[in-house]
Amino acid sequence: MAVLEIHNLTKYYKAHLALDDVSLKLRSGEIVAVIGRSGAGKTTLLRCVNRMIEPSSGRIEFEGVDIRRLGRSALREYRTHIGMIFQHFNLVPRQTVMENVLNGRLGHKSTLAGIAGIYSADEHSMARSVLEQLDLADQAEKRCDQLSGGQKQRVGIARALVQEPRLILCDEPIASLDPRSAKAIMDYLFRISRKMDISILINLHQVDVAIKYADRIVGIREGCVVFDGDPKNLKKRKVAEIYGCDVDDIHFEDSTGGDAMFN
Protein backbone atom coordinates (compact mmCIF):
# COMPACT_ATOMS: atom_id res chain seq x y z
CA MET A 1 0.00 0.00 0.00
CA ALA A 2 1.28 3.42 -0.87
CA VAL A 3 1.90 5.69 2.12
CA LEU A 4 2.77 8.69 0.04
CA GLU A 5 1.76 9.53 -3.51
CA ILE A 6 3.03 12.59 -5.29
CA HIS A 7 1.37 13.50 -8.58
CA ASN A 8 2.70 16.13 -10.99
CA LEU A 9 4.24 18.24 -8.24
CA THR A 10 5.54 21.58 -9.51
CA LYS A 11 7.17 24.35 -7.54
CA TYR A 12 8.14 27.81 -8.75
CA TYR A 13 10.26 30.26 -6.77
CA LYS A 14 9.06 33.42 -8.51
CA ALA A 15 10.13 32.69 -12.11
CA HIS A 16 12.57 29.91 -11.24
CA LEU A 17 11.26 26.39 -11.77
CA ALA A 18 12.53 24.25 -8.86
CA LEU A 19 10.37 21.14 -9.33
CA ASP A 20 8.99 20.20 -12.71
CA ASP A 21 6.09 17.73 -12.79
CA VAL A 22 7.49 15.30 -10.21
CA SER A 23 5.55 12.10 -9.54
CA LEU A 24 6.59 9.60 -6.93
CA LYS A 25 5.17 6.76 -4.82
CA LEU A 26 6.36 5.51 -1.48
CA ARG A 27 5.15 2.18 -0.12
CA SER A 28 4.85 1.33 3.55
CA GLY A 29 8.25 0.57 5.08
CA GLU A 30 10.10 1.48 1.92
CA ILE A 31 13.34 3.45 1.88
CA VAL A 32 13.57 5.78 -1.10
CA ALA A 33 16.74 7.77 -1.66
CA VAL A 34 16.66 10.98 -3.69
CA ILE A 35 19.95 11.86 -5.35
CA GLY A 36 20.98 14.82 -7.43
CA ARG A 37 23.26 17.83 -7.53
CA SER A 38 22.98 20.67 -5.02
CA GLY A 39 20.16 22.88 -6.19
CA ALA A 40 18.49 20.13 -8.23
CA GLY A 41 15.37 20.38 -6.06
CA LYS A 42 15.89 17.55 -3.56
CA THR A 43 15.27 19.68 -0.49
CA THR A 44 12.31 21.43 -2.11
CA LEU A 45 10.74 18.06 -2.90
CA LEU A 46 11.21 16.82 0.66
CA ARG A 47 9.82 20.00 2.22
CA CYS A 48 6.78 20.05 -0.03
CA VAL A 49 5.79 16.71 1.49
CA ASN A 50 5.18 18.20 4.94
CA ARG A 51 4.39 21.63 3.49
CA MET A 52 7.31 23.42 5.07
CA ILE A 53 7.34 24.74 1.49
CA GLU A 54 4.02 25.31 -0.28
CA PRO A 55 3.84 23.52 -3.66
CA SER A 56 2.78 25.59 -6.68
CA SER A 57 0.68 22.84 -8.21
CA GLY A 58 0.20 19.08 -8.16
CA ARG A 59 -1.25 16.61 -5.70
CA ILE A 60 0.33 15.09 -2.60
CA GLU A 61 -1.56 12.25 -0.93
CA PHE A 62 -0.63 10.84 2.44
CA GLU A 63 -2.56 7.66 3.19
CA GLY A 64 -5.20 8.77 0.75
CA VAL A 65 -5.61 12.32 2.12
CA ASP A 66 -4.83 15.26 -0.14
CA ILE A 67 -2.56 17.28 2.12
CA ARG A 68 -2.63 20.44 0.06
CA ARG A 69 -6.19 21.07 1.22
CA LEU A 70 -5.44 20.90 4.94
CA GLY A 71 -6.11 23.97 7.07
CA ARG A 72 -3.68 25.22 9.71
CA SER A 73 -4.60 22.94 12.59
CA ALA A 74 -5.20 19.93 10.33
CA LEU A 75 -1.74 20.57 8.86
CA ARG A 76 -0.19 20.49 12.33
CA GLU A 77 -2.03 17.24 13.08
CA TYR A 78 -0.77 15.80 9.78
CA ARG A 79 2.82 16.81 10.54
CA THR A 80 2.76 14.77 13.76
CA HIS A 81 2.65 11.65 11.56
CA ILE A 82 5.80 12.65 9.72
CA GLY A 83 9.22 12.85 11.32
CA MET A 84 11.90 15.11 9.90
CA ILE A 85 15.65 14.84 10.25
CA PHE A 86 17.98 17.67 9.23
CA GLN A 87 21.55 18.03 8.08
CA HIS A 88 22.34 20.40 10.96
CA PHE A 89 20.25 18.42 13.49
CA ASN A 90 18.28 21.53 14.57
CA LEU A 91 18.14 20.64 18.25
CA VAL A 92 17.62 23.21 20.99
CA PRO A 93 21.25 23.51 22.14
CA ARG A 94 20.54 24.59 25.72
CA GLN A 95 18.05 21.82 26.43
CA THR A 96 18.97 18.35 27.57
CA VAL A 97 18.80 15.29 25.33
CA MET A 98 15.62 14.20 27.11
CA GLU A 99 13.94 17.61 26.67
CA ASN A 100 14.84 17.65 23.00
CA VAL A 101 13.42 14.17 22.47
CA LEU A 102 10.21 15.10 24.28
CA ASN A 103 9.87 18.11 21.95
CA GLY A 104 8.84 15.51 19.39
CA ARG A 105 5.61 15.02 21.34
CA LEU A 106 4.59 18.69 21.18
CA GLY A 107 2.29 18.18 18.21
CA HIS A 108 0.31 15.61 20.21
CA LYS A 109 -0.22 17.92 23.17
CA SER A 110 -2.49 20.75 24.15
CA THR A 111 -1.02 24.23 23.83
CA LEU A 112 -0.80 24.74 27.60
CA ALA A 113 0.81 21.38 28.39
CA GLY A 114 3.30 22.07 25.61
CA ILE A 115 4.12 25.53 26.92
CA ALA A 116 4.68 24.23 30.43
CA GLY A 117 6.58 21.20 29.16
CA ILE A 118 4.41 18.74 31.07
CA TYR A 119 4.70 15.21 29.73
CA SER A 120 2.87 12.11 30.91
CA ALA A 121 4.60 9.11 32.42
CA ASP A 122 3.87 7.19 29.22
CA GLU A 123 5.63 9.81 27.15
CA HIS A 124 8.64 9.74 29.45
CA SER A 125 8.97 5.98 29.28
CA MET A 126 8.50 6.10 25.52
CA ALA A 127 11.29 8.66 25.20
CA ARG A 128 13.52 6.52 27.40
CA SER A 129 12.96 3.39 25.36
CA VAL A 130 13.64 5.29 22.12
CA LEU A 131 16.87 6.65 23.61
CA GLU A 132 17.80 3.10 24.56
CA GLN A 133 17.25 1.90 21.01
CA LEU A 134 19.62 4.60 19.80
CA ASP A 135 22.20 3.83 22.52
CA LEU A 136 21.76 7.26 24.08
CA ALA A 137 20.25 6.20 27.42
CA ASP A 138 23.32 7.31 29.41
CA GLN A 139 23.32 10.74 27.72
CA ALA A 140 19.71 11.62 28.57
CA GLU A 141 20.54 14.36 31.08
CA LYS A 142 23.38 15.90 29.07
CA ARG A 143 22.91 19.22 27.36
CA CYS A 144 22.74 18.90 23.59
CA ASP A 145 25.52 21.38 22.88
CA GLN A 146 27.91 18.98 24.62
CA LEU A 147 27.27 16.10 22.20
CA SER A 148 29.23 15.05 19.12
CA GLY A 149 27.71 15.38 15.66
CA GLY A 150 26.77 11.71 15.44
CA GLN A 151 25.13 11.80 18.87
CA LYS A 152 23.21 14.94 17.93
CA GLN A 153 21.83 13.26 14.84
CA ARG A 154 20.76 10.29 16.95
CA VAL A 155 18.87 12.71 19.21
CA GLY A 156 17.29 14.08 16.02
CA ILE A 157 16.18 10.57 15.09
CA ALA A 158 14.87 9.98 18.62
CA ARG A 159 12.84 13.20 18.43
CA ALA A 160 11.31 11.97 15.17
CA LEU A 161 10.58 8.50 16.60
CA VAL A 162 8.62 9.68 19.65
CA GLN A 163 6.21 11.27 17.19
CA GLU A 164 5.27 7.66 16.30
CA PRO A 165 5.60 8.60 12.64
CA ARG A 166 4.61 6.56 9.63
CA LEU A 167 7.04 8.40 7.39
CA ILE A 168 10.39 10.02 8.12
CA LEU A 169 11.86 12.70 5.87
CA CYS A 170 15.64 12.93 6.01
CA ASP A 171 17.28 16.01 4.51
CA GLU A 172 20.98 15.19 3.99
CA PRO A 173 21.18 13.50 7.41
CA ILE A 174 24.83 12.48 7.08
CA ALA A 175 26.25 15.38 5.06
CA SER A 176 27.99 16.99 8.04
CA LEU A 177 29.15 13.81 9.79
CA ASP A 178 32.42 11.89 9.65
CA PRO A 179 32.28 8.59 7.71
CA ARG A 180 31.99 6.40 10.80
CA SER A 181 29.14 8.35 12.39
CA ALA A 182 27.52 8.57 8.97
CA LYS A 183 27.53 4.80 8.63
CA ALA A 184 26.14 4.40 12.14
CA ILE A 185 23.30 6.84 11.41
CA MET A 186 22.43 5.06 8.16
CA ASP A 187 22.42 1.72 9.99
CA TYR A 188 20.06 3.09 12.65
CA LEU A 189 17.71 4.51 10.02
CA PHE A 190 17.75 1.22 8.09
CA ARG A 191 17.00 -0.84 11.19
CA ILE A 192 14.21 1.49 12.31
CA SER A 193 12.54 1.36 8.92
CA ARG A 194 12.64 -2.43 8.79
CA LYS A 195 11.66 -3.07 12.39
CA MET A 196 8.93 -0.48 12.80
CA ASP A 197 7.67 -0.48 9.23
CA ILE A 198 8.33 3.24 8.81
CA SER A 199 8.79 4.63 5.29
CA ILE A 200 11.82 6.83 4.76
CA LEU A 201 12.32 9.46 2.09
CA ILE A 202 15.95 10.49 2.24
CA ASN A 203 18.05 13.06 0.36
CA LEU A 204 21.61 11.92 -0.13
CA HIS A 205 24.72 13.26 -1.74
CA GLN A 206 26.60 9.97 -1.74
CA VAL A 207 25.49 7.63 -4.52
CA ASP A 208 27.20 4.61 -2.94
CA VAL A 209 25.29 5.12 0.34
CA ALA A 210 22.02 5.40 -1.56
CA ILE A 211 22.75 2.17 -3.42
CA LYS A 212 23.63 0.32 -0.26
CA TYR A 213 20.64 1.28 1.87
CA ALA A 214 17.77 2.28 -0.39
CA ASP A 215 15.03 0.04 -1.75
CA ARG A 216 14.59 2.51 -4.57
CA ILE A 217 16.50 5.45 -5.93
CA VAL A 218 15.08 8.59 -7.47
CA GLY A 219 17.46 10.76 -9.48
CA ILE A 220 16.56 14.42 -9.90
CA ARG A 221 18.12 16.84 -12.34
CA GLU A 222 17.02 20.46 -12.60
CA GLY A 223 13.70 19.67 -10.95
CA CYS A 224 12.86 16.68 -13.16
CA VAL A 225 12.87 13.01 -12.22
CA VAL A 226 15.37 11.39 -14.59
CA PHE A 227 15.63 8.03 -12.83
CA ASP A 228 13.25 6.07 -10.63
CA GLY A 229 14.03 2.46 -9.98
CA ASP A 230 15.91 -0.32 -8.28
CA PRO A 231 19.45 0.54 -7.16
CA LYS A 232 20.66 -2.44 -9.20
CA ASN A 233 19.54 -0.73 -12.38
CA LEU A 234 21.38 2.50 -11.68
CA LYS A 235 24.27 2.51 -14.14
CA LYS A 236 27.25 4.80 -14.30
CA ARG A 237 25.86 6.44 -17.43
CA LYS A 238 22.66 7.37 -15.60
CA VAL A 239 24.56 8.73 -12.59
CA ALA A 240 26.65 10.85 -14.95
CA GLU A 241 23.44 12.18 -16.44
CA ILE A 242 21.93 12.96 -13.03
CA TYR A 243 25.01 14.83 -11.91
CA GLY A 244 25.72 16.34 -15.30
CA CYS A 245 29.30 15.17 -15.53
CA ASP A 246 31.53 12.78 -17.49
CA VAL A 247 31.16 9.01 -17.03
CA ASP A 248 34.90 8.85 -16.27
CA ASP A 249 34.40 11.14 -13.28
CA ILE A 250 31.98 8.74 -11.57
CA HIS A 251 33.84 6.81 -8.90
CA PHE A 252 31.62 4.00 -7.80
CA GLU A 253 30.99 0.42 -8.89
CA ASP A 254 27.53 -0.04 -10.34
CA SER A 255 25.33 -2.98 -9.31
CA THR A 256 28.12 -5.06 -7.76
CA GLY A 257 30.17 -3.18 -5.21
CA GLY A 258 30.46 0.13 -3.43
CA ASP A 259 32.68 2.31 -1.35
CA ALA A 260 34.90 0.40 1.07
CA MET A 261 33.66 2.38 4.04
CA PHE A 262 30.09 1.30 3.53
CA ASN A 263 30.62 -2.42 3.10
Added chain:
Amino acid sequence: MWATVAALAAITAYGLFTLDSNGVNIPDAIGETLRNFRTIFLHPESRRLSAGAAAWELLLTVAQAILITLFSGLVSLGLGLLGARNLAPKPLTQAIKAVIAVVRAIPSILWVLIFAVAAGLGSTAAVLGLSMHSIGYLTKAYAESFESLDYGVVEALQAVGANWWQIVFQAVLPSSSTYLLSWTFLRFEMNFTNVVAMGAAAGAAGIGFDLFMASSLYFDLGELGLITYFVLAFAILLEIVAIRVKAVLKER
Protein backbone atom coordinates in the same frame (compact mmCIF):
# COMPACT_ATOMS: atom_id res chain seq x y z
CA MET B 1 36.91 68.36 4.28
CA TRP B 2 39.21 71.31 4.89
CA ALA B 3 36.40 73.62 3.96
CA THR B 4 34.27 72.05 6.70
CA VAL B 5 37.04 72.38 9.29
CA ALA B 6 37.65 76.00 8.30
CA ALA B 7 33.95 76.81 8.50
CA LEU B 8 33.65 75.18 11.93
CA ALA B 9 36.76 77.01 13.17
CA ALA B 10 35.32 80.31 11.98
CA ILE B 11 32.01 79.67 13.72
CA THR B 12 33.81 78.71 16.93
CA ALA B 13 35.94 81.85 16.90
CA TYR B 14 32.90 84.02 16.19
CA GLY B 15 31.03 82.33 19.03
CA LEU B 16 33.86 82.91 21.49
CA PHE B 17 34.18 86.61 20.70
CA THR B 18 30.50 87.34 20.78
CA LEU B 19 29.76 85.25 23.88
CA ASP B 20 27.87 87.30 26.41
CA SER B 21 29.78 86.53 29.60
CA ASN B 22 27.42 88.79 31.53
CA GLY B 23 30.06 90.30 33.73
CA VAL B 24 31.44 86.94 34.87
CA ASN B 25 35.15 87.06 35.51
CA ILE B 26 36.32 83.89 33.83
CA PRO B 27 39.46 83.11 35.89
CA ASP B 28 37.51 83.78 39.09
CA ALA B 29 34.61 81.62 37.90
CA ILE B 30 36.90 78.70 37.15
CA GLY B 31 38.45 79.04 40.59
CA GLU B 32 35.04 79.13 42.26
CA THR B 33 33.87 76.08 40.34
CA LEU B 34 36.95 74.15 41.36
CA ARG B 35 36.43 75.19 44.98
CA ASN B 36 32.82 73.96 44.79
CA PHE B 37 33.99 70.67 43.33
CA ARG B 38 36.48 70.38 46.17
CA THR B 39 33.71 70.83 48.74
CA ILE B 40 31.46 68.38 46.97
CA PHE B 41 33.96 65.60 46.51
CA LEU B 42 36.40 66.09 49.37
CA HIS B 43 34.10 67.20 52.19
CA PRO B 44 30.96 65.14 51.88
CA GLU B 45 28.92 65.56 55.01
CA SER B 46 25.33 65.54 56.06
CA ARG B 47 23.41 68.01 58.18
CA ARG B 48 19.80 67.19 57.33
CA LEU B 49 19.87 63.70 55.86
CA SER B 50 20.44 60.82 58.29
CA ALA B 51 21.98 57.57 57.08
CA GLY B 52 18.70 55.77 57.64
CA ALA B 53 16.74 58.34 55.67
CA ALA B 54 19.28 58.24 52.86
CA ALA B 55 19.08 54.43 52.73
CA TRP B 56 15.28 54.63 52.65
CA GLU B 57 15.37 57.16 49.80
CA LEU B 58 17.82 54.96 47.93
CA LEU B 59 15.46 52.03 48.42
CA LEU B 60 12.62 54.12 46.96
CA THR B 61 14.80 54.86 43.94
CA VAL B 62 15.66 51.20 43.45
CA ALA B 63 12.01 50.22 43.87
CA GLN B 64 11.04 52.59 41.06
CA ALA B 65 13.81 51.22 38.86
CA ILE B 66 12.62 47.65 39.52
CA LEU B 67 9.03 48.61 38.77
CA ILE B 68 10.04 50.23 35.48
CA THR B 69 12.20 47.27 34.47
CA LEU B 70 9.55 44.73 35.37
CA PHE B 71 6.78 46.60 33.60
CA SER B 72 8.76 47.36 30.46
CA GLY B 73 10.33 43.88 30.44
CA LEU B 74 6.94 42.16 30.31
CA VAL B 75 5.56 44.44 27.62
CA SER B 76 8.78 44.18 25.61
CA LEU B 77 8.75 40.39 25.78
CA GLY B 78 5.41 40.34 23.98
CA LEU B 79 6.34 43.07 21.53
CA GLY B 80 9.78 41.51 20.96
CA LEU B 81 8.24 38.16 19.98
CA LEU B 82 5.85 39.89 17.58
CA GLY B 83 8.65 42.08 16.28
CA ALA B 84 11.11 39.28 15.49
CA ARG B 85 11.36 38.52 11.79
CA ASN B 86 11.60 34.76 12.30
CA LEU B 87 8.52 34.52 14.55
CA ALA B 88 5.92 36.90 13.16
CA PRO B 89 4.60 37.99 9.75
CA LYS B 90 6.65 40.69 8.07
CA PRO B 91 4.09 43.55 8.06
CA LEU B 92 3.59 43.15 11.82
CA THR B 93 7.32 43.12 12.62
CA GLN B 94 7.88 46.20 10.47
CA ALA B 95 5.00 48.08 12.11
CA ILE B 96 6.27 47.24 15.60
CA LYS B 97 9.83 48.20 14.74
CA ALA B 98 8.71 51.53 13.30
CA VAL B 99 6.59 52.44 16.33
CA ILE B 100 9.34 51.34 18.69
CA ALA B 101 11.89 53.49 16.84
CA VAL B 102 9.66 56.54 17.33
CA VAL B 103 9.18 55.71 21.02
CA ARG B 104 12.95 55.48 21.43
CA ALA B 105 13.60 58.69 19.53
CA ILE B 106 11.61 60.73 22.07
CA PRO B 107 13.89 61.52 25.05
CA SER B 108 12.88 59.95 28.36
CA ILE B 109 12.47 63.33 30.08
CA LEU B 110 9.91 64.25 27.44
CA TRP B 111 8.00 61.03 28.09
CA VAL B 112 7.93 61.87 31.80
CA LEU B 113 6.59 65.35 31.03
CA ILE B 114 3.96 63.87 28.70
CA PHE B 115 2.72 61.58 31.47
CA ALA B 116 2.96 64.44 33.97
CA VAL B 117 0.05 66.04 32.11
CA ALA B 118 -2.19 63.24 33.28
CA ALA B 119 -0.51 62.11 36.50
CA GLY B 120 1.09 65.32 37.72
CA LEU B 121 4.83 65.67 38.26
CA GLY B 122 5.98 62.96 40.61
CA SER B 123 6.87 59.32 40.84
CA THR B 124 3.85 58.07 38.85
CA ALA B 125 4.78 60.18 35.83
CA ALA B 126 8.42 59.20 36.23
CA VAL B 127 7.71 55.46 36.31
CA LEU B 128 5.31 55.62 33.34
CA GLY B 129 7.52 57.93 31.29
CA LEU B 130 10.73 56.01 31.90
CA SER B 131 8.88 52.75 31.15
CA MET B 132 8.08 54.02 27.67
CA HIS B 133 11.69 54.61 26.79
CA SER B 134 12.66 51.37 28.47
CA ILE B 135 10.08 49.50 26.35
CA GLY B 136 11.51 51.06 23.22
CA TYR B 137 14.98 49.89 24.16
CA LEU B 138 14.16 46.39 25.42
CA THR B 139 11.77 45.53 22.57
CA LYS B 140 14.54 46.17 20.07
CA ALA B 141 17.09 44.25 22.14
CA TYR B 142 14.75 41.28 22.69
CA ALA B 143 13.61 41.12 19.07
CA GLU B 144 17.21 41.07 17.91
CA SER B 145 18.07 38.33 20.41
CA PHE B 146 15.24 36.23 18.99
CA GLU B 147 16.32 36.94 15.44
CA SER B 148 19.87 35.79 16.10
CA LEU B 149 18.43 32.38 16.95
CA ASP B 150 19.12 29.45 14.61
CA TYR B 151 15.97 29.30 12.49
CA GLY B 152 16.45 25.56 11.94
CA VAL B 153 15.31 24.91 15.51
CA VAL B 154 12.03 26.73 14.91
CA GLU B 155 11.58 24.80 11.65
CA ALA B 156 12.26 21.48 13.37
CA LEU B 157 9.50 22.11 15.89
CA GLN B 158 7.12 23.29 13.16
CA ALA B 159 7.82 19.97 11.47
CA VAL B 160 6.74 17.96 14.54
CA GLY B 161 3.44 19.83 14.48
CA ALA B 162 4.08 22.19 17.41
CA ASN B 163 2.14 25.47 17.42
CA TRP B 164 3.52 28.99 17.82
CA TRP B 165 3.17 29.19 21.60
CA GLN B 166 4.82 25.82 22.12
CA ILE B 167 7.70 26.79 19.85
CA VAL B 168 8.18 30.08 21.71
CA PHE B 169 8.25 28.44 25.13
CA GLN B 170 10.15 25.25 24.28
CA ALA B 171 12.72 26.57 21.80
CA VAL B 172 12.87 30.36 21.53
CA LEU B 173 12.88 31.40 25.18
CA PRO B 174 15.20 28.65 26.50
CA SER B 175 17.70 29.44 23.76
CA SER B 176 17.74 33.18 24.28
CA SER B 177 17.27 33.47 28.06
CA THR B 178 20.91 34.49 28.66
CA TYR B 179 20.66 37.37 26.20
CA LEU B 180 17.30 38.45 27.57
CA LEU B 181 18.56 38.55 31.14
CA SER B 182 21.74 40.41 30.36
CA TRP B 183 19.86 43.04 28.32
CA THR B 184 17.30 43.39 31.10
CA PHE B 185 19.97 43.87 33.72
CA LEU B 186 21.77 46.45 31.62
CA ARG B 187 18.52 48.32 31.23
CA PHE B 188 17.89 48.07 34.97
CA GLU B 189 21.16 49.90 35.64
CA MET B 190 20.16 52.57 33.12
CA ASN B 191 16.71 52.84 34.69
CA PHE B 192 18.29 53.31 38.10
CA THR B 193 20.39 56.29 36.98
CA ASN B 194 17.42 57.67 35.05
CA VAL B 195 15.22 57.51 38.17
CA VAL B 196 17.88 59.45 40.09
CA ALA B 197 17.85 62.09 37.35
CA MET B 198 14.03 62.17 37.28
CA GLY B 199 13.96 62.54 41.07
CA ALA B 200 15.93 65.73 40.59
CA ALA B 201 14.26 66.96 37.41
CA ALA B 202 10.65 65.84 37.75
CA GLY B 203 10.17 65.64 41.49
CA ALA B 204 9.86 61.89 41.56
CA ALA B 205 10.61 60.59 45.04
CA GLY B 206 13.89 58.98 45.96
CA ILE B 207 17.48 59.96 46.36
CA GLY B 208 17.34 62.17 43.26
CA PHE B 209 14.85 64.46 44.98
CA ASP B 210 17.19 64.89 47.95
CA LEU B 211 19.93 65.68 45.49
CA PHE B 212 17.74 68.36 43.99
CA MET B 213 16.81 69.81 47.39
CA ALA B 214 20.41 69.82 48.60
CA SER B 215 21.67 71.60 45.52
CA SER B 216 19.04 74.13 44.57
CA LEU B 217 17.18 74.72 47.81
CA TYR B 218 19.78 74.46 50.60
CA PHE B 219 22.95 75.06 48.53
CA ASP B 220 24.47 72.35 50.71
CA LEU B 221 27.46 71.22 48.69
CA GLY B 222 28.66 68.76 51.34
CA GLU B 223 25.36 66.90 51.25
CA LEU B 224 25.42 66.98 47.46
CA GLY B 225 28.78 65.23 47.64
CA LEU B 226 27.53 62.64 50.11
CA ILE B 227 24.53 61.75 47.96
CA THR B 228 26.71 61.54 44.84
CA TYR B 229 29.01 59.08 46.59
CA PHE B 230 26.02 57.13 47.82
CA VAL B 231 24.65 56.75 44.30
CA LEU B 232 28.09 55.91 42.94
CA ALA B 233 28.60 53.20 45.55
CA PHE B 234 25.26 51.68 44.72
CA ALA B 235 25.94 51.78 40.98
CA ILE B 236 29.20 49.92 41.54
CA LEU B 237 27.37 47.38 43.68
CA LEU B 238 24.85 46.85 40.85
CA GLU B 239 27.67 46.38 38.37
CA ILE B 240 29.30 43.72 40.56
CA VAL B 241 26.01 41.85 40.94
CA ALA B 242 25.47 42.07 37.17
CA ILE B 243 28.88 40.54 36.45
CA ARG B 244 28.22 37.72 38.93
CA VAL B 245 24.79 36.97 37.49
CA LYS B 246 26.16 36.85 33.95
CA ALA B 247 28.96 34.52 34.99
CA VAL B 248 26.47 32.13 36.59
CA LEU B 249 24.22 32.24 33.53
CA LYS B 250 27.09 31.47 31.17
CA GLU B 251 27.94 28.33 33.09
CA ARG B 252 24.43 26.97 32.86
